[in-house]
Amino acid sequence: MIRSVQDDRRIVITGIGLTAPNGDNLADYRAALLAGRSGVDHYNIRYVGDTLAGQCRFDELRHQKRREVRRGTRAGSVGIYCAQEAVADAGVDWANIDRERVGVYIGVTEHGNVETENEINEIKAFDYDTKVWSHHHNPRTVANNPAGEITLNMGITGPHYTIGAACAAGNAGLIQGAQMLTLGECDFAIAGGVSESIHTFGIFAGFASQGALASHADPARASRPFDKARNGIVVSEGGCLYTLERYSDAALRGAKIYGELVGYAMTSDATDFVLPNPVQQARCMELALKRAGLNADEIGIVSTHATATTSGDIQECQAVRRVFGKSTRTKINNTKSFIGHAMGAAGSLELAGNLPSFHDGVVHATINVEDLDPECDLPGLVLNEPQEVGDVQYILNNSFGMLGINSAVIIGRV
């Protein structure tokens, strides 16, 4: 189709900063996805004990002083690393940019549980005497903390806040950044999602109680969306932030452009706290397509949200089949099979891993599928080995979350 959006209303991605369990920059992460390298490993956390998780190994001190690390939160450190790396990658003249016009929009699944659990554990040693409860608790647990720490570290005086959107948060952060650029609230946005959730025992215990925590003798094979023997979620930490600019600004400075946000949608199920609703998920994808002015067949890759729960995967497959079932060119993959579920970072990380397809023409696989669940047997599913497909024009990235929050973004090649 021919798009006719004015250049100052087109939003493009000009920089990517990320940390994933299998890579701390886009090149390493992409190489791991193409090589089938998982980032999931053994993990131990208080009360729960031995389990599995995707852990990030980026160097916190690359962009923070030790004092800043001590003062702040892990989510803050993840965000600072990703924001700094994204800005460096964007090649923008950061020293001279008007930082009053920079906005920071960070998606989070949850925030504050890590610090609260730590403090309760700490005061337990003092017979629950709240006089030893840390004065750092409130600034660490306010919901804007991960975004605020980025502004403190980078001297940004434009707007900042987090977007609480369960596991749709990575997409939601990206969407928010684009909307604020379109509204003229900022001229340069740092947007995406982060997660520190592996440092809270509650998320592991909660999924375990729900019967949705993955287990496997081999950590690398534990996260297995679409496989018949899948047994739940591998919780991971991670972060992926994008620098977003209006196309007119990016073109003027000759910026490298990873892709353009050509469509997006967010919808709600209004049906259940936990169980997804394929009808609403499909509506979300259809709405994103409609806003982008695209047919399903024009989407080269659908990056699925599937988390490897028994019912969730089937329901997303129903939704994807409903929208893309007749598409002959669309390939479908899943990044959680490599990195586990990076929660608030999942949407933006999973999109990032697919963006290089615009240039290398390869679709990374969904790994760990030894026995494909017939109910997940979608046409175009890329299993276990990457596929060379040549031309990829558009990528649709799904990200869904609890309380029935759905998001889909469509990125087009520029």
Place this chain on the structure above:
Amino acid sequence: MTKDEIRAEVLDILTDIAPDEDLSSLDDSQSFREQMELDSMDFLDIVMELRKRHRIQIPEDDYVNLASMDSTVAYLEPMMKDM
């Protein structure tokens, strides 16, 4: 605890609170703030660590005594000499 032991303890707390600082040349007579990057939350960390490690309660009105190493040790000595 002797004065030297109290000083070592305060220095240990400061090392945790200000991990980027080189405290080897700390001037005990000068205020901490003149020699290192410390804000009000950091000062509260000193109070909190003394509370956690030694169960010492320091009233807010007495925080001024924690300005320098000399004044801190002098203030803490009566409370810590029997520890």
